[in-house]
Amino acid sequence: MLEQRAFEPEFLSKLDGLLLGVRRARTVRAGRRTLGRVQGGGIEPENFREYTAGDDLRYLDWNAFARLDDLTIRTFRADRQVEATVLVDASASMGVPARDDKLGLALLLGLGLAYVAMSENDPVRVVAIRGDRGGPRLIASRFYRRHESYYELRPLVATLKAGGDTRLAAAVTELLGERRPPGIVIVISDFLVNASDYEAALTQLVAARHEVKVVHVMGETEMAGAYPPGPYRLRDAETGETREVMLGPAAAQACHRRATAHAERVGSFCARHGLNHMQAFSAARVDETIVRDFPHLGVIV
Amino acid sequence: MGLLNPLNLLLGLSLAALVAIYLRAQARPTIEVSSLALFDEAPAPVARSRILRVDLLFWLEAAALATLTLVAAGFYVRMAAPVNRPLRRALIFDLGASMNAVDANGTRLAAAQRQARAIVDGAPPGDQFKVVGYALEARIMQAQVSRKPDLEHAIDALRATAVAARPSALRAALNSANTAEKIDLFTDHPPAPELLEEARTRGALVVHQVGSPVDNLAVLALEPGTPKTAEGRCLVRNFAYRPQTCELRIDLDGRQVFDSPLMIEPRAVAAVRFGPIPQGGVLHAHITPADGLAADNDRYALAPKGRVMRALVVSPDNAVRDDLARVLLAVNPGFQVTTRASALDSSPAADGKQAEPNFDLAILHDTNDTGSAAPAHLFIFPPLGQTGTGAAPIPVTGTASAVELQSRAGVAPLATPVLLGAARLFTIPGWMDALAQGADTALGTTLPLAATGYTSQGAVGVIAFDVRNHLLLDPDRLDALLLAIDTIKVLSTPPGAKVVATGDLVTMPTFAATTLIAPDSTRTPLTPDRWGRVRFRPLDAGRYILVANRQVTEVYANYYDELGSDLATSVAAPPTPREETRAPARPLIETKVVPLTTALAGVVLLILLLESAILLRRARTWGLNHV
Numbered sequence: 031m032l033e034q035r036a037f038e039p040e041f042l043s044k045l046d047g048l049l050l051g052v053r054r055a056r057t058v059r060a061g062r063r064t065l066g067r068v069q070g071g072g073i074e075p076e077n078f079r080e081y082t083a084g085d086d087l088r089y090l091d092w093n094a095f096a097r098l099d100d101l102t103i104r105t106f107r108a109d110r111q112v113e114a115t116v117l118v119d120a121s122a123s124m125g126v127p128a129r130d131d132k133l134g135l136a137l138l139l140g141l142g143l144a145y146v147a148m149s150e151n152d153p154v155r156v157v158a159i160r161g162d163r164g165g166p167r168l169i170a171s172r173f174y175r176r177h178e179s180y181y182e183l184r185p186l187v188a189t190l191k192a193g194g195d196t197r198l199a200a201a202v203t204e205l206l207g208e209r210r211p212p213g214i215v216i217v218i219s220d221f222l223v224n225a226s227d228y229e230a231a232l233t234q235l236v237a238a239r240h241e242v243k244v245v246h247v248m249g250e251t252e253m254a255g256a257y258p259p260g261p262y263r264l265r266d267a268e269t270g271e272t273r274e275v276m277l278g279p280a281a282a283q284a285c286h287r288r289a290t291a292h293a294e295r296v297g298s299f300c301a302r303h304g305l306n307h308m309q310a311f312s313a314a315r316v317d318e319t320i321v322r323d324f325p326h327l328g329v330i331v
Numbered sequence: 332m333g334l335l336n337p338l339n340l341l342l343g344l345s346l347a348a349l350v351a352i353y354l355r356a357q358a359r360p361t362i363e364v365s366s367l368a369l370f371d372e373a374p375a376p377v378a379r380s381r382i383l384r385v386d387l388l389f390w391l392e393a394a395a396l397a398t399l400t401l402v403a404a405g406f407y408v409r410m411a412a413p414v415n416r417p418l419r420r421a422l423i424f425d426l427g428a429s430m431n432a433v434d435a436n437g438t439r440l441a442a443a444q445r446q447a448r449a450i451v452d453g454a455p456p457g458d459q460f461k462v463v464g465y466a467l468e469a470r471i472m473q474a475q476v477s478r479k480p481d482l483e484h485a486i487d488a489l490r491a492t493a494v495a496a497r498p499s500a501l502r503a504a505l506n507s508a509n510t511a512e513k514i515d516l517f518t519d520h521p522p523a524p525e526l527l528e529e530a531r532t533r534g535a536l537v538v539h540q541v542g543s544p545v546d547n548l549a550v551l552a553l554e555p556g557t558p559k560t561a562e563g564r565c566l567v568r569n570f571a572y573r574p575q576t577c578e579l580r581i582d583l584d585g586r587q588v589f590d591s592p593l594m595i596e597p598r599a600v601a602a603v604r605f606g607p608i609p610q611g612g613v614l615h616a617h618i619t620p621a622d623g624l625a626a627d628n629d630r631y632a633l634a635p636k637g638r639v640m641r642a643l644v645v646s647p648d649n650a651v652r653d654d655l656a657r658v659l660l661a662v663n664p665g666f667q668v669t670t671r672a673s674a675l676d677s678s679p680a681a682d683g684k685q686a687e688p689n690f691d692l693a694i695l696h697d698t699n700d701t702g703s704a705a706p707a708h709l710f711i712f713p714p715l716g717q718t719g720t721g722a723a724p725i726p727v728t729g730t731a732s733a734v735e736l737q738s739r740a741g742v743a744p745l746a747t748p749v750l751l752g753a754a755r756l757f758t759i760p761g762w763m764d765a766l767a768q769g770a771d772t773a774l775g776t777t778l779p780l781a782a783t784g785y786t787s788q789g790a791v792g793v794i795a796f797d798v799r800n801h802l803l804l805d806p807d808r809l810d811a812l813l814l815a816i817d818t819i820k821v822l823s824t825p826p827g828a829k830v831v832a833t834g835d836l837v838t839m840p841t842f843a844a845t846t847l848i849a850p851d852s853t854r855t856p857l858t859p860d861r862w863g864r865v866r867f868r869p870l871d872a873g874r875y876i877l878v879a880n881r882q883v884t885e886v887y888a889n890y891y892d893e894l895g896s897d898l899a900t901s902v903a904a905p906p907t908p909r910e911e912t913r914a915p916a917r918p919l920i921e922t923k924v925v926p927l928t929t930a931l932a933g934v935v936l937l938i939l940l941l942e943s944a945i946l947l948r949r950a951r952t953w954g955l956n957h958v
Contacts, residue, residue, distance in 0.1 A: 126363050229704045256954045257952055264362055265364070267366075285369050292368070
């Protein structure tokens with residue numbers, strides 16, 4: 031339900047004026063914007079440098095040559111053409127606890143980032159990952175570049191339900207199999223899988239020269255362990271495994287400790303690998319999160 | 332404590348529903364979580380606490396439901412509260428013979444009247460009093476009234492009788508005063524605690540025991556003996572705890588036949604022999620000087636007249652004839668008995684004597700009327716059909732194979748019924764009085780076993796059971812013999828005089844308007860009923876005279892009651908548990924029924940508020956904003 035806010039004008043108005051920063055410079059090749067130090071094909075002057083053999087004489091600054099008698103090449107900033115992929119975990123764990131609406135929060139943040147990415151007409155798509163019998167299934171939208179096309183994402187968001195198990199590494203492998211040029215991949219998940227799985231997934235993305243941004247989504251309830259006290263039978267939403275526990279204040283503290291440790295582990299991994307990382311642990315404070323934590327992802331205000 | 336609507340306790344079944352809900356809630360619910368890894372450190376539940384875990388909310392809910400159930404059932408408590416309104420009170424007086432006992436302060440009844448007047452005078456205006464007297468039976472002397480002159484008049488008009496106060500009469504008196512909020516009972520004999528408990532009076536009962544110990548002598552018995560033949564005997568008892576002297580004087584029809592001073596040991600009985608008296612008549616024994624109670628200082632007895640009484644016994648059974656003749660001679664040795672084998676047998680009977688044309692009493696066993704001109708007939712085990720004298724037939728409808736004797740008139744019901752043989756079933760006509768009741772052992776139905784009555788042709792009696800096989804002489808069936816003797820005595824009593832006990836119902840045959848002259852010379856007109864009888868109960872000891880058409884019948888009433896005559900110990904009896912030595916000071920405390928509906932509703936509200944507070948606290952713990 032929370033994801034419906036992503037299409038409300040009030041929400042979008044807060045995102046207007048934000049830019050999604052790219053950590054490395056861009057170069058243009060064959061009309062495409064790619065990461066690298068290559069002469070751009072844009073019209074915005076960027077710099078001057080000495081002429082070297084092989085440079086395109088069309089960019090020689092003849093006025094400077096006449097005054098200074100030096101051959102100077104004028105360079106231009108290339109057009110921005112960075113593909114952004116918002117990779118949203120839609121596994122079953124994102125559906126519980128239901129009142130936390132983790133999937134809604136993930137979609138809201140993902141759509142917000144997509145909207146920001148569209149500010150400079152970068153192609154953006156949203157890809158949801160769901161576990162399936164035969165393996166992970168990617169539910170991907172088309173690439174959209176303009177804010178006017180933003181609303182085309184609504185059908186995908188409206189029909190998306192949490193389900194299946196989380197196979198981040200396999201899903202990333204499948205995503206990379208599309209052989210898209212390196213771009214920005216925003217991974218939004220609770221990462222409640224084996225650490226090796228999400229670490230493998232993120233490592234693959236980095237290895238494919240994508241700029242990876244990580245949004246760690248958790249619910250308030252599971253972070254605090256604030257379940258009604260009493261004896262309960264717990265069932266893992268993804269594996270179906272059950273366990274009988276006695277919930278109460280002590281269990282809540284233990285649960286909070288585990289969740290905090292999990293969040294710290296994800297955060298430390300991202301820090302080690304230079305990944306942009308932010309935490310979103312409360313659906314109620316999503317506006318505050320956007321203002322406070324979006325810059326962590328390289329969003330320029 | 333109690334419940335006004337106990338049926339509403341069914342609402343308590345909601346507790347069962349609550350328990351079901353609680354158990355359902357205690358069934359371990361399943362929660363779906365994102366990852367079990369988050370709960371690795373959560374403790375495992377303790378198995379035994381699964382059902383027995385104490386949940387404060389559950390107990391609060393249970394308490395609220397239980398309290399609501401009590402509210403619906405009308406739970407109440409009895410509380411003592413002072414009475415500030417006018418009271419309904421009752422004054423109950425023992426009017427038995429012992430209340431006429433005289434001590435230094437006058438009679439016991441006078442002392443009771445003084446105390447009652449003091450109570451009435453001290454009562455606040457508005458209090459209503461009812462005056463009830465009891466002896467033979469309970470009688471309301473004054474209905475509920477608050478006017479003191481009326482009350483004092485009713486108290487002054489009380490008069491003790493010469494009968495022993497019966498417990499049943501006291502019970503009836505307490506019942507008649509059951510609506511009173513305070514009952515004052517005046518008696519010289521403290522009633523049995525069981526009787527007071529049984530009465531279950533609504534108000535407070537205060538027993539005022541009146542009188543002080545006094546010495547008393549009483550004439551227990553007077554046996555006239557046989558004129559000119561056998562000595563008579565008189566028994567005098569000393570109830571005092573010291574020796575007593577008196578003078579015993581015995582008169583026969585007003586003429587002194589014995590006069591002797593007596594000294595009697597403490598608590599002893601003196602048997603004085605006298606006579607034989609020269610002739611039959613009314614024998615009167617009297618002791619002087621006056622003692623504590625006058626009613627038991629006189630005793631009357633009827634001595635058989637010198638004339639020979641003739642009796643006819645008719646029975647087909649030789650042994651029965653013999654038994655009945657023996658019984659007749661035991662009742663009156665002057666009887667001349669004639670026996671016959673059948674009613675039609677006019678030949679000389681087995682004793683060889685010639686049959687007499689007229690008899691004073693005819694006893695007919697298993698046969699019909701002989702047509703004899705006897706003034707009294709006794710039918711024993713009469714044949715089926717119509718029996719009795721011609722003018723007043725008695726219908727005999729059947730035969731019971733075995734009956735048992737359960738009660739005799741004037742005697743308490745038998746503790747053990749006496750098994751008799753076969754008995755005829757007959758309906759008592761209105762002119763007869765039952766003397767004994769029994770039951771059919773096969774059917775369990777009650778039936779009359781003996782009755783007597785008077786017709787214009789004389790006295791008639793019926794004994795329904797068969798007396799064959801020496802039933803009357805069987806020592807194990809003594810009550811059957813006593814019943815036969817009583818019946819014969821009633822039938823053989825000569826007209827013109829009768830000796831009864833005070834309080835007995837006296838039935839006299841008369842077919843004209845009758846005047847009853849009591850011992851105190853008061854005259855009371857009596858109207859005969861449809862069967863020509865007049866009835867009355869002599870309540871004073873002494874001579875009663877019935878006058879009807881110049882025909883005079885004398886009835887002598889004797890009083891003796893062992894408990895009532897024992898004036899030395901009656902007031903020394905231990906007090907009853909409910910006895911109070913003094914009247915409680917105002918205000919009187921009364922018990923009120925106070926429903927606890929409001930208080931219980933308040934408790935429920937408090938419980939609900941506490942429940943809400945606990946819920947809010949838990950909600951805050953769980954991070955819920957709205958509960």
